[in-house]
Each structure stands twice: as C-alpha cells, then as structure tokens.
Amino acid sequence: MTDVQTTRYDDQKPGTSGLRKTVSVFKQPHYLENFVQAIFDCVPELKGGLLILGGDGRYHNDVAIQTILRIAAANGVAKVMVGKDGILSTPAVSNMIRQYGANGGFVLSASHNPGGPDGDFGIKYNVSNGGPAATSLTDAVFERTKVMEHYQIADGHVDLSTLGHSNLGAMAVSVFDPVTDYADLMETLFDFETIRRFLTSDLSLIFDAMHAVTGPYAQEIFVRRLGVNSDALMNATPLPDFGGGHPDPNPVYAKALFDRMFGDDAPDFGAASDGDGDRNIVLGRGVYVSPSDSLAVITANAHLAPAYRDGIKGVARSMPTSRASDVVAAAMGIESFETPTGWKYFGNLLDAGRITVCGEESAGTSSDHVREKDGLWAILMWLNILAVRRLSVQDILTDHWATYGRHYYSRHDYESVAADKAEDVMARLQGQLTTLPGTTLRKETISAADSFTYHDPIDGSVTENQGLRVMFESGSRFVMRLSGTGTAGATLRLYLEAYEPKDGDHHADLSKRLEPIAAIAEDLTNLRQTVGRDGPSVVS
Ligand code: G6P
Ligand code: ZN
Known part of the structure; x- marks a missing residue:
C-alpha cells in the first residue's frame, strides 16, 4: 500500500447526480483518486464493508474501476462486487446494494452525456439504501476534497473479463454477471407470462439501447425471457463512445427511433433508455408519451402489475414535472409530493413508505423496488399495463386524459x-x-x-x-x-x-x-x- 501526497482540486462539488466532468478533467493526476479517497474518509463504515462497483461502459470506465479497486483495498474494504467488464446499469447498482446488503456503491457514468476521449465521465456514490447520497454527505465530501493531503492506494489489477473470485491485497473481489439479478427482480414485479403472450402475438416492439448499458439487459429480458425477436433491439451493443452519439433518449438524439415510430409501418410500441439505464422514453405508433404523463398513467394503472396489486401508497414528482400525477393521486385518495429535481430527494419518502412510485420530467420513473430511476422497469410497467388492458398506447393516453384532464x-x-x-x-x-x-x-x-x-x-x-x-x-x-x-x-x-x-x-x-x-x-x-x-x- 502506498500513501500518496496529493494535490488538491477545488472543483469537486457533486451536482444533481454526482461528480460529472469531461474525461480530460478526470484524467488529471490524482483527480479521481482524491474524490474517491474523500468518500472513504467521509464514510467510515466502508472499512470492513461491502461495496458494489460498476458503470455504463463508457470510455475511462475500465481505468477508473481499477483505480477505485486499488483505493478500496488500501482503505480496508472487505469485499467489492464488480460487474463483469465493469458493466452495471444504475438501477442494477441500486438493486445489488439492497439485495446483498452492501454498505454502498459507486456508479461510474455521466448518464446521457456523450462519451469517448472528448466526452464526459462521472462518478456517483450511492448509500446503503441503494440511493444516491444525500446532500449532507456530498457536501461533506466536497469539503474534504478542499483540505485533504493524502490518499491511500494499493498495487494490483483485477481481471474484469472473467466471472469469479480473486483478491486484491486483503480485499476480496467478486466479478459477477451484471444482468441476472436485475432480470430476476423484474420477473418478480411484472407478469412476464402475460407480457410474453402479448409480445409474441399482438404487440410489435422496438427498443433502442443507444449503444449504452441496457443492451445486455434488453437482450436477456426482451429476447431471452419475453420471446421478442432480437432484431427488435436497436444499438444493443455497448460502446465506449456510444457510437459517437449522445445516449440521451430524446427526439434529437434518438431520432432513428422517433422516425420509425412516426413513419409508415411503425411498430405498436417503441422505447429507449439512456447511457446508464436509468431513464426511459415510451412511444406508441405516431405518439410520444411525455414522461410526466407516463408517471400519471403508471400511478393510475400500477395495480395491474403483480407487485403493485394491492395499490400504491403515494406518488412523488420533481417540481418541474407536470402536475398530471397530482390529479391522479387526488382522485385515488393517496398522498402526492413535489420534490426538487434530483432522484436523491425521493429517497426519504420511499424509505418511509410514503410513496410507491415517483418520476421526473427528465425521463425518469421508478418505484420502491430500488432507489434509482429505472428505465427498463418503466418500459416493463407499460408493457404490463398494455398487455392487461389490451389497448394501444394512444388509447391509454386518450382514456387517461378523458378521466383526469x-x-x-x-x-x-x-x-x-x-x-x-x-x-x-x-x-x-x-x-x-x-x-x-x-x-x-x-x-x-x-x-x-x-x-x-x-x-x-x-x-x-x-x-x-x-x-x-x-x-x-x-x-x-x-x-x-x-x-x-x-x-x-x-x-x-x-x-x-x-x-x-x-x-x-x-x-x-x-x-x-x-x-x-x-x-x-x-x-x-x-x-x-x-x-x-x-x-x-x-x-x-
Ligand atoms: C439526472 C438526475 C435527475 C435529474 C436530471 C436532470 O438524471 O438523476 O434527477 O432530473 O439529471 O437534471 P438537471 O439538473 O440537468 O435538470
Ligand atoms: Zn441516466
């Protein structure tokens, strides 16, 4: 183990979603090391603890993971579970933390921002409930980066391409399959049998993974478990630079998907996720579902999916998200909340059992199954609703507006x-x-x-x-x-x-x-x- 005297940086204040900077900033000497050490300094329970680690596969992911593993080993972490090839979607990190009772986890991603040597990189720390750290912790980490003088780093390298167990110094490292646990979780929440029947007989689907992290998840869930033909998946191979695009599912960057959905012979259902798999968009033939409407529709219909059969407790939306879900909540007699932009603000409400679903206008929707927004969850929820109601996306919306405005x-x-x-x-x-x-x-x-x-x-x-x-x-x-x-x-x-x-x-x-x-x-x-x-x- 080496104790390194470091040079401080004054710009390590995490934003809405962790520390997000250009790759060139992250490549400065000691830059990532300082930030990671500051987190270990502020979260003492990581010593002797279990940590989850993975990212969206963007450029610099592999280098950053090795650095974090070496710092974790030097700081006395007992075990790190890291996704094979360093891959883990953001909702999968959240699930892994919860499922394995980890003390925390690192998500390496700049979400929907472009990747590659000239693109962006990011790091976010999630706490033991699986959700992003609260502002009190991220502020403390920032303060620490301004005064720290040293970081500790071990020697070594972990082969991330092979599943299995190894050691880095005294720290155990487990390289695991990033998809299976997450896909299993989805199968406990939704009626895969009904969705499969619907997808193989009545509903045509396309999904755009935007060359980002959801490719392997979509392959397992849509193709292997739900029987969809693999040519329904667009851009399903993760690439370090996302094929040169922005992995941001909006009309500009997911133009090919929008063109298909608004063109002749459009499929019945189209969807996409972003760089790290936490965002979603949903389209029907010739119709785009605004994320605010999506939250309202999910609030009104979640009981059609097995895990939400007994109804939902409440709903929260970020402030700029439209008030469509408030109207549904009022009609259902459940609580609704308005929070600041940023998923971390939903954490307390979810942990306290006050809400079951939550969402943001920025293409994020999720429930209490994890503590992150979850792109594939939202898409599967829509498929479950469509499969039970047997209506088109447009008809679901038309009916919703006629009921709630x-x-x-x-x-x-x-x-x-x-x-x-x-x-x-x-x-x-x-x-x-x-x-x-x-x-x-x-x-x-x-x-x-x-x-x-x-x-x-x-x-x-x-x-x-x-x-x-x-x-x-x-x-x-x-x-x-x-x-x-x-x-x-x-x-x-x-x-x-x-x-x-x-x-x-x-x-x-x-x-x-x-x-x-x-x-x-x-x-x-x-x-x-x-x-x-x-x-x-x-x-x-
Ligand atoms: C990230 C956060 C979201 C937030 C979105 C937009 O995806 O996880 O909670 O809504 O960024 O944030 P911004 O501050 O750019 O509007
Ligand atoms: Zn994202």
Missing part, C-alpha cells in the same frame, strides 16, 4: 449558454416574483409565483432555490431553472405546462397549445435576447 407539456433547453447570461435571466424573473400574482398577461392571470423551497417531510431538511415557478389561474404554469448536470457553460431549462380539463380538447397541437405560456415566459424574462439564441437547443 390533460397537462400539455414541453421542456425547452438552452444548452451551453454563458453562465452569467443564464444567471441574468434567472435574476430578472426572480426580481419580479412578488409583484406578479394578480397580473394578467396575454389573457392568463398569474395566481402565484415563487422560488421553490422543499421541506422534506421525513427529516425536516429544507432545500431552497430549486427553480422559479409562475402559476396561472387556468391551472397552467411555467417553471425556469438552471440545470445541475451540465459540464459546459450553463443550461437553462424552461418547462411549459398548459392544463385542459377532462371535458376539453385533448388533441390540440402541442406547441400551439403551449404558445401563450411560452410567450409570457419570454415577455417576463427576455430569455432569447439575453442568452443570444433564436430558440431552444432541444425541445422535449
């Missing part, structure tokens, strides 16, 4: 804008918040406007400045916030939501229906001119 919804991203300009836009809106209520703009009267503060009902913690909300009497709304996951400049997100009650028009053109709300947002913020853009970089 529709929240037309869209997110406009202004990516990589100058950080000071983005701050100016936020400050401009923030400065008007107190005077807005009661004002009528473009025939919409503002009922409330605020900067979102979350009071965690379980531990009483308070999280401020989580985005600006402008609410209208019509039930419509817009939200503006700065992304916490970007690595270049700032990304401003504008979330538009227009409510149409259950007897209204649910089939209007989406952008037309949102136009007045978008125009008010522009009036109030002068967004486009301030950041010097004609329009958003991505609309989803």
Whole structure:
C-alpha cells in the first residue's frame, strides 16, 4: 500500500447526480483518486464493508474501476462486487446494494452525456439504501476534497473479463454477471407470462439501447425471457463512445427511433433508455408519451402489475414535472409530493413508505423496488399495463386524459449558454416574483409565483432555490431553472405546462397549445435576447 501526497482540486462539488466532468478533467493526476479517497474518509463504515462497483461502459470506465479497486483495498474494504467488464446499469447498482446488503456503491457514468476521449465521465456514490447520497454527505465530501493531503492506494489489477473470485491485497473481489439479478427482480414485479403472450402475438416492439448499458439487459429480458425477436433491439451493443452519439433518449438524439415510430409501418410500441439505464422514453405508433404523463398513467394503472396489486401508497414528482400525477393521486385518495429535481430527494419518502412510485420530467420513473430511476422497469410497467388492458398506447393516453384532464407539456433547453447570461435571466424573473400574482398577461392571470423551497417531510431538511415557478389561474404554469448536470457553460431549462380539463380538447397541437405560456415566459424574462439564441437547443 502506498500513501500518496496529493494535490488538491477545488472543483469537486457533486451536482444533481454526482461528480460529472469531461474525461480530460478526470484524467488529471490524482483527480479521481482524491474524490474517491474523500468518500472513504467521509464514510467510515466502508472499512470492513461491502461495496458494489460498476458503470455504463463508457470510455475511462475500465481505468477508473481499477483505480477505485486499488483505493478500496488500501482503505480496508472487505469485499467489492464488480460487474463483469465493469458493466452495471444504475438501477442494477441500486438493486445489488439492497439485495446483498452492501454498505454502498459507486456508479461510474455521466448518464446521457456523450462519451469517448472528448466526452464526459462521472462518478456517483450511492448509500446503503441503494440511493444516491444525500446532500449532507456530498457536501461533506466536497469539503474534504478542499483540505485533504493524502490518499491511500494499493498495487494490483483485477481481471474484469472473467466471472469469479480473486483478491486484491486483503480485499476480496467478486466479478459477477451484471444482468441476472436485475432480470430476476423484474420477473418478480411484472407478469412476464402475460407480457410474453402479448409480445409474441399482438404487440410489435422496438427498443433502442443507444449503444449504452441496457443492451445486455434488453437482450436477456426482451429476447431471452419475453420471446421478442432480437432484431427488435436497436444499438444493443455497448460502446465506449456510444457510437459517437449522445445516449440521451430524446427526439434529437434518438431520432432513428422517433422516425420509425412516426413513419409508415411503425411498430405498436417503441422505447429507449439512456447511457446508464436509468431513464426511459415510451412511444406508441405516431405518439410520444411525455414522461410526466407516463408517471400519471403508471400511478393510475400500477395495480395491474403483480407487485403493485394491492395499490400504491403515494406518488412523488420533481417540481418541474407536470402536475398530471397530482390529479391522479387526488382522485385515488393517496398522498402526492413535489420534490426538487434530483432522484436523491425521493429517497426519504420511499424509505418511509410514503410513496410507491415517483418520476421526473427528465425521463425518469421508478418505484420502491430500488432507489434509482429505472428505465427498463418503466418500459416493463407499460408493457404490463398494455398487455392487461389490451389497448394501444394512444388509447391509454386518450382514456387517461378523458378521466383526469390533460397537462400539455414541453421542456425547452438552452444548452451551453454563458453562465452569467443564464444567471441574468434567472435574476430578472426572480426580481419580479412578488409583484406578479394578480397580473394578467396575454389573457392568463398569474395566481402565484415563487422560488421553490422543499421541506422534506421525513427529516425536516429544507432545500431552497430549486427553480422559479409562475402559476396561472387556468391551472397552467411555467417553471425556469438552471440545470445541475451540465459540464459546459450553463443550461437553462424552461418547462411549459398548459392544463385542459377532462371535458376539453385533448388533441390540440402541442406547441400551439403551449404558445401563450411560452410567450409570457419570454415577455417576463427576455430569455432569447439575453442568452443570444433564436430558440431552444432541444425541445422535449
Ligand atoms: C439526472 C438526475 C435527475 C435529474 C436530471 C436532470 O438524471 O438523476 O434527477 O432530473 O439529471 O437534471 P438537471 O439538473 O440537468 O435538470
Ligand atoms: Zn441516466
């Protein structure tokens, strides 16, 4: 074991989802080592403990895993379980931590950000409930990185290409199959027999793994266990640079999937996941299900899947996610919660048994089976619902809107804008918040406007400045916030939501229906001119 005198970095503050930087930043001497050592310093129970380790297979994954193994050995970890070839999806890490009672786990991923030598890399620490570390821990880790002077590292190398047990110094290392336990878990939650019958007789499916981590999981679950033909899988081989694309399932980066689903002879059902397998999108023939609607539909229909047969306890959504799930929860008489963006905020509610399902507009949906969002879980939930109800995706949505009303919804991203300009836009809106209520703009009267503060009902913690909300009497709304996951400049997100009650028009053109709300947002913020853009970089 070597004790290395290190050079500190001052930029190791984890964002919405761990420490995410370009590969070039991570390749600086001691950069990863410092961050990992800081975690060991802040989580003493890892000494003598069990750790889960894996990532989405992106460039630098293999190098980083060897480094983490060597630091773990030097810090007295008793055992590390690492996915074969260093592969583990984010929800699979969460499941492994829970299933094997591990003290924690590392997820190596920059999620949907591009990979490769010029792409991004990331590391996130998950705690013993399987979920991302709370802000109190990530803050402590950041503070530690600013004062630490040494890290400990052992010598050695682990062959990750062969299943089995070995040792690195005194630490046991187990290289395991990353797919089986996760696929088994899915089989306990959903009615695979009914889904299999439906998929092999009535429903055509395509799934786009985007050359990212879900390829092997999809192969096992869809092809081997559910009988789908393997040509239904697109881009199912994980590649370190994701084939040069962004593994982000949105209309821009999953264009081939969208083209198929909106083209002639579209299959009945299309879906995709992201780099590390925690996100999902669902499409029907000629229809895209907004993630906010997906959460609402799942809330209303989860009881059709075996594990949720007795009903769900409650539902939570992140603040910018549309309020569609609130309406379902109210009708069902269950609790609903609004949390800040970031999966970690669902952890307490899940652990306390207050909610069963939760989701975010950013294509994340999951339940209490793990403590991460789970792309394949959401897709299987949809398949289970479709297989029982025997309706098309469009018919499910149409029926849902007729029952609960529709929240037309869209997110406009202004990516990589100058950080000071983005701050100016936020400050401009923030400065008007107190005077807005009661004002009528473009025939919409503002009922409330605020900067979102979350009071965690379980531990009483308070999280401020989580985005600006402008609410209208019509039930419509817009939200503006700065992304916490970007690595270049700032990304401003504008979330538009227009409510149409259950007897209204649910089939209007989406952008037309949102136009007045978008125009008010522009009036109030002068967004486009301030950041010097004609329009958003991505609309989803
Ligand atoms: C990650 C987090 C999510 C979050 C998303 C977008 O995927 O796990 O919880 O919703 O990033 O975050 P951002 O701060 O970029 O809007
Ligand atoms: Zn992800």
